Amino acid sequence: MSDPYLNFANSPIGRSVIERLGLPHPPVLERYSTHGSVFSSGSCLLGMSSTGTLMTHVAKIMAAQDNPVFAPDNDSVLKAALDTELNVRAASLELLSKEKFKTLVYDASGLSDTTALADLHRFFHPVMRQIAECGRVVILGCTPEKTASSAQRTAQRALEGFTRSLAKEVRKGATAQLIYVSPGAENLMESTLRFFLSPRCAYVSGQAVTINTSEHLTAVDWKAPLQGKVALVTGASRGIGAAIAEVLARDGAHVIGLDIPNAAMDLQALAQRIGGSSLPLDITDYQAPAQLTQFVLQHHHGLDIIVHNAGITRDKTLARMNQDLWNQVLNVNLISEERINDALLNAEAIRHNGRIICVSSISGIAGNLGQTNYSTSKAGVIGLVQSHAEAYAKAGITINAVAPGFIETQMTAAVPLAIREVGRRMNSMSQGGLPVDVAEAIAWFACPASSGLYGNVLRVCGQSFLGA
Ligand SMILES: NC(=O)c1ccc[n+]([C@@H]2O[C@H](COP(=O)([O-])OP(=O)(O)OC[C@H]3O[C@@H](n4cnc5c(N)ncnc54)[C@H](O)[C@@H]3O)[C@@H](O)[C@H]2O)c1
Incomplete structure (x- = not known):
């Protein structure tokens, strides 16, 4: 999604207008x-x-x-x-x-x-x-x-x-x-x-x-740090997930994109674009963790990187929220991640010096009106990372989270205009981030040389004023 104010503020006329009115000036980010x-x-x-x-x-x-x-x-x-x-x-x-x-x-x-x-x-x-x-x-x-x-x-x-x-x-x-x-x-x-x-x-x-300390001191080709690695990205058909898949593939990984069966065509197009493969699957299905594990073992003898990106919002104030809206969000955003990690680890399907990277949200840090279900799930993701980090690291696997702020995607395009504008400007960069910004942070956690990073929660939010 484009940000017309960003373009206006960086035009010759726009710059002088916003300076005179004392409005925020979002810089063009390199x-x-x-x-x-x-x-x-x-x-x-x-x-x-x-x-x-x-x-x-x-x-x-x-x-x-x-x-x-x-x-x-x-x-x-x-x-x-x-x-x-x-x-x-x-x-x-x-x-x-x-x-x-x-x-x-x-x-x-x-x-x-x-x-x-x-x-x-x-x-x-x-x-x-x-x-x-x-x-x-x-x-x-x-x-x-x-x-x-x-x-x-x-x-x-x-x-x-x-x-x-x-x-x-x-x-x-x-x-x-x-x-x-x-x-x-x-x-x-x-x-x-x-x-x-x-x-x-x-x-x-x-x-x-x-x-932190780690026994894995890995030499890396910085031009293709993920060469030879297999990565699975959930929710990969669009938005942040598609950007993650593209950046991991750019850095050399074979990427398996996973998304709901309804998104199979977009997923297939992505897989073709990046030379990866696709796995249409609803992660909340009871059999999904076992099916996913079987897929990676059968086709790749295991995984090096899993990115838990799939997520949904079902916003309503708690007084108006029925149990189903609560359950849907918790199931996609948190419970399925726990179940998938357990299945992969029990089957020893994540290789040594492997990476688990979860996508949380600043809503899980600051809380948000109308998002008790979403904020609970995203704070739970942080809990998941922190509670397992030490034990997984001992087994040679790191787990970290990124917590995006306002990122320009279809998810945020659905937010009412006034709230969207506030979300975009309330950070040190005075603008929303792009999906690629989240993807770059994930690629850094995924790097084989990042073995000392575990239990971290990195906010990708332009230093949002919320929850800071
Ligand atoms: N966009 C933002 O500003 C923002 C901010 C903070 C956190 N996030 C988080 O980033 C992640 C990606 O967000 P996005 O903006 O790209 O959203 P999006 O809605 O564009 O993409 C989410 C993807 O997840 C998939 N998905 C949903 N339920 C699934 C299921 N049961 N099984 C498999 N796939 C499923 C969807 O089909 C979709 O392709 C989410 O976890 C979201 O909560 C986004």
């Missing part, structure tokens, strides 16, 4: 357009607190890109980079005030007490006006629960507030994220840094994710 994972292109600025522990790992990753890299001239980054292939140029305050930076990475893992938080101000204050349009800021911290002292835990937890506010100040399509790295997980940062420093996270901002 999105990823070619194969593989690339960093946003433009100058990069690195910084760290004096006792940070992650910069050598960051420098090794950044050495794979060819943008110029700078660091403030008195910074420990220069020392950390000495051990790597990365060529870091020392930058004076004068240069920092002239150069525009497309990507900024700050290693805050060494902030060991609250007085050290002043380092954040020291680094970011001089460069806040130097962040390029659609720039990418990443702050690295140490997982608060895994710190050595309560003073460090307090300081590390404070990074979340800093990042979320920074994300609201960077503007013009720029984003800011916080990555908590647990001790021992330093080698598992690459897929996450590549995602957050690229146009692939166009509609993700103000998020905090945790990278």
Whole structure:
């Protein structure tokens, strides 16, 4: 669905009209357009607190890109980079005030007490006006629960507030994220840094994710990270599901698209387009989990990735909602996911270093009028992820969720115009996201190198004001 206001606001006449009236200006977001994972292109600025522990790992990753890299001239980054292939140029305050930076990475893992938080101000204050349009800021911290002292835990937890506010100040399509790295997980940062420093996270901002330890340290061809993998996507015939199928196929996976039998023709067309296969099935059918499991075992000897995307809304205030509307939503959005996971895991049909990715919603975080059934189901999805994450990770399988905000699809096209406009504008990007934005986040979770990511819930909502 198109957003006429976005087009108007970015036309020469529209820009001056909305400026005069003080209306929100939705920027044109840079999105990823070619194969593989690339960093946003433009100058990069690195910084760290004096006792940070992650910069050598960051420098090794950044050495794979060819943008110029700078660091403030008195910074420990220069020392950390000495051990790597990365060529870091020392930058004076004068240069920092002239150069525009497309990507900024700050290693805050060494902030060991609250007085050290002043380092954040020291680094970011001089460069806040130097962040390029659609720039990418990443702050690295140490997982608060895994710190050595309560003073460090307090300081590390404070990074979340800093990042979320920074994300609201960077503007013009720029984003800011916080990555908590647990001790021992330093080698598992690459897929996450590549995602957050690229146009692939166009509609993700103000998020905090945790990278845990994992025994799977997998080398990846970043041009086709899912090569050789088999992925199943539910609700794949249209909307977000179709975009997920397309992006996973773009990244090299064989994708099995699943949807209700009534959508079989669209599903078949999708399968042809992406060189995948189709499985018409209603996931709420009692036999569906067994049929699906049998299909993947028979045709592919198992699965590497399952994306639980199928979902429905049946909105009514609780006083007007009959039991059937409640049951329909819970059955599609939550109960069938649990049953399918159980069937696949019992049959050992998900291969080692496998991925389960669930689509929740910010309605499951913030709640929404007229959506008690939907919000219950989507909050339950988050519960499903969090309650199983540790145990599945021990078995070599990760489970994570994405929680989309307002995404332009047929589901949101059915929302009344006034509510639709509010949904589109009430976020830091002043616009709705596209299905591909959700799909890119799922492809990052699906990457074989993302083995340290489990139990995360990533909002793809342009930093929606709801439930923030
Ligand atoms: N669009 C948004 O703004 C938004 C926001 C938050 C979350 N979500 C979630 O994202 C997911 C996709 O949403 P969308 O906007 O693309 O919706 P959509 O209605 O366009 O697509 C949903 C797909 O799920 C399929 N489906 C429904 N019931 C099924 C069943 N019983 N068995 C198999 N397939 C079934 C439908 O046929 C459809 O193809 C849903 O889980 C939705 O709740 C969407």
